[in-house]
Amino acid sequence: MSAALLRPETLVVRDRGGGIRTRPMVTAKVGSRQMLNGVTVIDPGCAVPLHIHNCEESVLVLSGTGRAHIDGDEHDVRPRDLTWIPAGVPHFFRNVSDRDPLEIFWTYASIDATRTIVATGVTTRIDEEHGER
DSSP: OOOOOOOGGGSOOEEEETTEEEEEOSSGGGTOSSOEEEEEEEOTTOBOOOEEESSOEEEEEEESOEEEEETTEEEEEOTTOEEEEOTTOOEEEEEOOSSSOEEEEEEESOTTOEEEETTTOOEEEHHHHTTOO
16 A cells, blocks of 8 residues: 545545535545545535534534534634534534635545435445545
8 A cells, every 4th residue: 555645636526416515535546444534615605414424523624614513503613623523423514604615624534434414314425425436
């Protein structure tokens, strides 16, 4: 296994619908065996649906302003704010701006990370929803 230098502009962006676009970065395709990470852009006024994961997740706000809903509590977030969310804790991020995108960098503590949408109960593997598997 060799190390990798990733240049975001060369990586595929996946449109997840609803004003959400994700660029997977560290995945099994580059050799990772234990973690996943990437960048998601949330358009003004848009939000990721309320969901849970089967592993820990950390999210770093890169740019923009938003609101993090974590386990029923709301937190305003801005660049350089960082969250740590344990497995099974319901959460989502919303862009509160009416003109600027919210850009977040996320890391999952498992290569087998899943997302379960609370409203539907539908579970998908993170790497499958981004076409990385």
